[in-house]
Amino acid sequence: MxxxxxxxxxxxxxxxxxxxxxxxxxxxxxxxxxxxxxxxxxxxxxxxxxxxxxxxxxxxxxxxxxxxxxVPPPRLVLTGAVHIAQTLGPLATALGYQVAVVDPRTAFATPERFPDVELRPEWPDVALPELALDPFTAFAALSHDPKIDDPALARALESGCFYVGALGSRRTHAARLDRLKAQGVPDAALQRIRAPIGLPIGASSPAEIAVSIMAEITAVLRRAELAS
Structure with missing residues (x-):
């Protein structure tokens, strides 16, 4: 060469x-x-x-x-140091992802709960610019707190993350879309948010939900055909 x-x-x-x-x-x-x-x-x-x-x-x-x-190694950035993230982080790591968990709630974002991932006990407006989201990054909003998830979702969409998902019911997501739209996020970008997050496999436990999320991320990364 x-x-x-x-x-x-x-x-x-x-x-x-x-x-x-x-x-x-x-x-x-x-x-x-x-x-x-x-x-x-x-x-x-x-x-x-x-x-x-x-x-x-x-x-x-x-x-x-x-x-x-x-191709760059894929990354997974999560907001919300919740039970789902505790399973999703190691699962993604096993699949070759670089994983970061962002949550300013230091009672949840502890090394004991997340021993093998990059932990950022900060607000998204501080952590995400340093993480430099890009088209080889998957993002999942899991905190259930609009103050944490909403600004992070807006940045993930702006950054062109290949996957953007958010936890919550359809009703919760409808309210979320209204808030983001009021903040100036374009409709075309809002349509990229996958919510309710994960493939519809009937998941109920946090671990099963993590599996459904990782499966959906993999399908999007590999451009598999997903049923609507």
Whole structure:
């Protein structure tokens, strides 16, 4: 790999920006793709990025090319150091996510309850800018406290998180949407919030709800078809 291409790739990785190195197997010629929609292999690169897997494809001329996929490790940010988060955090960690829990309520946000995740006992307006949410971040609002969840949801939507979910009934969510709309969050962004959160698997316990949330996050990340 040429030094200028390697430098550009390292810069993209440092910025948590997805990148694909395309290598022609017959000639060894390489190019770095940062904007897949503008590349002749846009469809193939899009599928590779969605799966996170490298592999060989054919270009329009029938030549074999290798797509070397570089995607940032996914992150999961949770507001609310609640029972669901206690199961969801380790579950996400086991699936390769970097997990952070944000909750200013220090009685809940303790290292004893969350020993293996990044714990931020702060308000979202302090913690989230430092966490730098991005399109490879999933966000879930679990606190049931509008003072904590609402500003965090607004920032997650603004940051383009690939998944944004919120705990609560349909009635609770309707009131939440009214509050966020009054704060100036666009309707199109509000429609991205998945609520009630998680896949409809009949979950009842906090642990089962955590499983349903993680399953929904995985489906969205991998662009699986979800029933409406």
């Amino acid at each position: 040429k030094l200028d291409l390697l430098a550009a790739l390292n810069a993209a990785r440092a910025a948590r920006r997805p990148a694909v190195v395309v290598t022609a197997l017959d000639s060894g010629e390489q190019r770095l793709v940062l904007e897949p929609a503008q590349d002749p292999l846009a469809a193939e690169i899009g599928r590779a990025l969605a799966s996170g897997r490298s592999g060989v494809v054919e270009d329009a001329a029938g030549r074999s090319v290798f797509l070397n996929v570089h």
